[in-house]
Amino acid sequence: METKNLDIYGDAPLPWxxxxxxxxxxxxxxxxPVFLGTTRPDGRPHSAGVGMLWLDGELYFTSGPGTRKARxxxxxxxxxxxMRLKGLDLVLEGAAERVEDPVLLERVAERYAAGGWPAESDGVGLTAPYSAPSAGPPPWHVYHFSLDVAFGVATAEPYGATRWTFDR
Structure with a gap:
């Protein structure tokens, strides 16, 4: 991982x-609050809120297959x-790939359920009694987010701004 200090006030780089x-x-x-930014086929940007999940050092989110972000x-x-986290604003750049492994889908569902969303895996995606009003009907696809670059700006002490570049 490469780290670059972006702070203009003399603060040290933030540790990953x-x-x-x-x-x-x-x-x-x-x-x-977590927002996914994608690009429409005509090149226009699209942004939508997602429920992001951290599991074993990896990031996951869900989307209905008919939604703009999934398309x-x-x-x-x-x-x-x-995302806006406690003491840190974070922007991540990378790529998302649909998860189709039933074992991983089950683990993702269990972690979402432990976090308060009663998700279950049906072997293809996730189902639950509810989701976002714009999610469309279940099952919802699960996506793995692969991280290339991250930008962090501290909103609490110690302050700073840093870019991290990851080897994939």
Missing amino acids: SRARDAMVDGLPAAET NLAANPACTVS
Whole structure:
């Protein structure tokens, strides 16, 4: 991983462990705002809120197969994830790929359920008594987000701004 200090006030670079720990503590949580940015086929941007999940050092989210974000990802998996965590604003750049492994789908469902959303795996995606009003009918697809670059801006001491570039 490469780290670059973006702070213009003389603060030290933020350690990646601070961002990682904030994601561990804040995901999934309904009060943690997370937005997925994708690109429409005509090149226009699209942004939508998602329920992001941290599991074993990896990031996951769900989407109904008929939603704009799922259709965008099918055409172009490049995307961004933006979130406001405790003491840190974080923007992630990478790609999303649909999860089809039934064992992993079960683990993702269990973690969402432990976080308060009563999700279950049906072997293809997730089902639950409810989801976002715009999610469409279940089952909802699960996506794995592969991280390339992250930008963090501390909103609490110690302050700073940092870019982390990851080897994939």
